[in-house]
Amino acid sequence: MSGLYQHISSTYESICDWLFKLLWIVESERNNAKVDVYRKMIWPEISGNVLEIGPGFAKALQFLNHVTLNDGTFAVDPNTIHSYTALEPNPFLYSRLHANAESNGFCVQYDRKSYPECTEVDTLATRKNMVPFTIVRGTLDNFDKIPQAVLDGAPYDTVLTSFALCTAKDPEATINNIIRLLKPGGAHVFIEHVRQPPPGDPLVIEDNNVNAELWGKIQDWLNPVWKIIGHGCCIDRRTGETIANAQGWESVEYKNVRPVIDLQSRVMPLSFGKAIKAQDENYNQ
Numbered sequence: 001m002s003g004l005y006q007h008i009s010s011t012y013e014s015i016c017d018w019l020f021k022l023l024w025i026v027e028s029e030r031n032n033a034k035v036d037v038y039r040k041m042i043w044p045e046i047s048g049n050v051l052e053i054g055p056g057f058a059k060a061l062q063f064l065n066h067v068t069l070n071d072g073t074f075a076v077d078p079n080t081i082h083s084y085t086a087l088e089p090n091p092f093l094y095s096r097l098h099a100n101a102e103s104n105g106f107c108v109q110y111d112r113k114s115y116p117e118c119t120e121v122d123t124l125a126t127r128k129n130m131v132p133f134t135i136v137r138g139t140l141d142n143f144d145k146i147p148q149a150v151l152d153g154a155p156y157d158t159v160l161t162s163f164a165l166c167t168a169k170d171p172e173a174t175i176n177n178i179i180r181l182l183k184p185g186g187a188h189v190f191i192e193h194v195r196q197p198p199p200g201d202p203l204v205i206e207d208n209n210v211n212a213e214l215w216g217k218i219q220d221w222l223n224p225v226w227k228i229i230g231h232g233c234c235i236d237r238r239t240g241e242t243i244a245n246a247q248g249w250e251s252v253e254y255k256n257v258r259p260v261i262d263l264q265s266r267v268m269p270l271s272f273g274k275a276i277k278a279q280d281e282n283y284n285q
Helices: 002-045 059-063 091-103 148-153 171-181 212-229 239-245
Strands: 048-053 066-068 074-076 081-087 107-110 132-136 156-162 182-193 204-206 249-257 270-277
Touching (some): 048 148, 059 091, 081 091, 081 148, 091 107, 091 132, 182 239, 239 249, 239 270
Parallel strands (some): 048 081, 048 156, 081 132, 107 132, 204 249
Antiparallel strands (some): 066 074, 182 270
């Protein structure tokens, strides 16, 4: 019976992953239109050995520092970004993730230990002068289950999350694992949708006269249904606060925004910023 249960569970997860891809094809474009203005403020700070959690299609790679290489290729700057690991649990997103990485001048490879079903062709061997981009299947929910490719790449200069912590099964554990994987002085750069910050929150830089108390309650009411539709996405998390309250940071700076572009944006205010790991916190597998 256990084998049958595992088969049913795996099939169900695959169906959910596929359905989420269809949803994200539409939703990601609308989402990018709302948040790219804020990504542009912090993405240029991403540097070094980079790990991104839940990149999805990774359209935001375009906001990294780029240069024109000797062969005329416009690509991510190899003097700024040395390597990029994309930890994404949904394999149905990989084709667009791969394409966006290549269009930004990365050479793409797959970690076949975490994704043995992979049939894609690596471009690393043919584009050795460009920054390696490794697609790994998995999450950071449980340190003991983090793919070995992610552990082998640590410690990281930058760990990036962009609308990823909303679906983490254990956001506190994920954040603690981010801290663990960062080098001392490394940065967690993040932009996440959150529960409406309270009225009068000094961290809100764009208020737009949103009734925060009302819309916060609406988020609480909607969350159980939203979580099903959004494949685990939670709209009631105070992620900025959760990051700031984690132990191991030297500093945390972030801002909140209440967008009013459309009705949906009222249940998706944003927290974005950067947390720096303390210098005396060492990486230890």
